[in-house]
Amino acid sequence: MSQVRDPYLDLRSRYVMDGVALYHPLTIERGENAFLYDINGRRYIDFTCGIGVTSLGHANSELISVAEEQLRKLWHVCFMVMNYRPYVELAEKLARISPGSSEKKVLLQNSGSEAIENAIKIARQATGRIYIISYENSFHGRGTYGYALAATGKYKPYKIGLEPITPGVELIPYPYCYRCVFKQEYPECGLACLDYLKKWFTYSRVPLERVAALIIEMVQGEGGFVVAPVDYVRELKKLLDGYGVLLVDDEVQCGWGRTGKMWAVEHYGVEPDILVTAKAIANGLPLSAIVGRREIMEKTLPGSFGGTYGGNPVSCAVASRVVDIMLRDKLPDRAAALGEIVRKRLNELYGKFKLVGDVRGLGIMQAIELVKDRKTKEPATDEAAKIIDKAREKGLLLLRAGLYLNVIRLHPPLTIEEENLEKGLEILEESIKEVEAESP
Template identity: 40%
Template sequence: MQSTEILSKFGPKLNGTLPGPKAKHIVEEDDRLISPSYTRSYPMVAKRGRGMRVEDVDGNEFLDFAAGIAVTSTGHCHPEVVAAIQRQAAELIHISGTDFYYESLVTLAERLSAVAPMPGPHRFYYGNSGAEAVECALKIARYHTQRQNVIAFFGAFHGRTMGALSLTASKPQQRRRFSPLMPGVTHVRYPYAYRGCSGGPQEEEKFALGCARYIEEKLFKTTLPPEEVAAIFIEPIQGEGGYVVAPDIFMQELRRICDKYGILLVADEVQSGAGRTGKWWAIEHSGVAPDIVCMAKGIASGMPLGICMTRAEIMDWKPGSHASTFGGNPISIAAALATMDVLEREGIANAAVLGEQMMNRLRAWPARHSIVGDVRGRGLMIGIEIVKDQASREVAGPWRDRIVELAFERGLLILGCGETSIRLAPPLIANEHEAAIALDILEECISLVETEQLATNSLASSAV
């Protein structure tokens, strides 16, 4: 446990029962006025953020290990990012890169080209979000290859616009009552080892290879002609699907299949990119070079920016084929350039070191906590799978949700992912004290849920 001095400096600061009176009122008004399609895990009403901390409208200060869904990569309102935004806002807010030129479009492209996970030269398309980056990748894959079909994975989340939604296969509610979706998408199994095999590393590798080879050995020989497949879309680490890491051997096998049949490999790095895994791109851990990369979220520290990066020869479409009025606006690009400065100077290296420190502690949790089934991740993209029973691995979504709620009540902001997992995705500037405090709180919440379930089971047994 942390000392009182460290807790006072780095820990949450709560001044009453949550939610407070102002938060309650705003939540009530939100329920009346805002789209009910939004998903909220708990009633945290943010007012301001600084670094690792978020203050709500009632003056409570929370330790943020969600980072706005892995977006505020440099922390909240990093002074360098704020200064870049302010300077640019006073100079030029909008002119539209669709119809005019401005220098920062080129500057950011050059910076990103220098850290690309595939050989150059490269070309770039600017949009406003991850879904837009995916839509661009989808269109350019069809345009360049002149093929109509694509492959995606169960558990994937690529966005909610209609093309991206057609690739998404994470939760049924995301697709319910929106059919017909875009035709030509085939979903296959993601190498989710914890849900696919019960053996050790050798069995997991065999399972991963089987998932990849199913595409070539079954799909291509029965229902999907390979010469009609434009692209395979893959999250190197599934985000919404449960923070599931694709084994290196799986990614390498996908690359082999794509090369053999002239298929483009698209890495959706919207959540896993921008240094979150301790490298610029999660796919770099596997040694695999993609053809297209989709990025957003952490690349601009909270400003709306989605980018599609391709090998230059792939982006061969003609003027008018695709564009965005606001994509790559000068303020978002200024934020991205400042973000890259911070990440290259300290954030990426810190993600690698601090992530490993956290994993060293977390690896012991399945032995210490009966409801922790699996711990996985890379860098500061860590998933903790909650189960009812380690032997059966039965999902425990309500227990996971209870842990997330209890963490909020103690001043820690985290989110769930997948059916039954918790995601830890703090800003990449987090320090070891903040990480230790967050894990202390989270472990306390897990222990409380274990105690609650023991009491519930005891009552049920007594009733019988």
């Protein structure tokens, strides 16, 4: 690939704070469904979607029209000052499409982190309890400095130099069966990690009756697309209900059809007490939502929630159309069908390359975990980085994830053409092949 100098990367390194990392050294000029174009006109297949956000593709013309129309009508009045249609119409739609049969109420914010903070505020006000349980290897946001960060189960790089972290959050092992902390095999383990929760929260840590909420990603996103087993989540919900602990379902990354159902929790047949969503909700415009059971949301105190920008009219109008398109075009079903193509291909890669230690995911949210040795499961972190660099050189943009950054996760748009999905998978295979051949 010819190396063309990128003056905007120079501007970035000269003027932008260093605490914001950069995955790919590229300056992107424009996008078109599953393609991105850099400032030199080079085209890439986008398997990142801005970290699972642009699920309806870049420059979606239907969403552009909605945004333009709303921009001409109203940008901002502040929902705490006056009511406006896009907010309440979206709230109604979200309440309607959220999982479970209970009536729901909605709060809109701007980002995933902010939504998590608010979910915790709601759980505390509604229960009058203090503690929060979260998971190791989880991610709930670095955009704020409160519970989203405290609940994030990965120290490096998110919490470095930021201690003391907000207290009152207890981290427990996630059912990450490939790297079970109890050294067991699923399902023979009999859900040893759930026994741990029962035991430690009954006898020696904070008692479960003092816990306001447990927050869980049904599929850990940044953690490397780790899928919680169905029986784990069902048993967990029963356990929490017994102690009056609310289940907060963080669908910021795994929601909006990506797993093959509108919400990942629908694979589990349980109704969360509070669902948190962001990312794909408005296909890239800033917006997040907290959808809670009505009786919980009605316990919140007027004036203690809100914010100047939460539920921006343009973002809401676009999100409303995102809901319509998801339902009209049956995009969760499409994600399931495309996911089968991806899974088949990744399983083939497992058969061909020793570097691939695990293949996992739900729907189109699929990933491979790379290891130096399938027995010891030593993470192949450098190899993952090399594969991603090679893929970029060949025209495919990928993302890493996982505790050891040795997972390659696939986040293509749900609207990707099958041909481009296949082309991307081909590039992934070539890149793994080259890196494996170079590895000792």
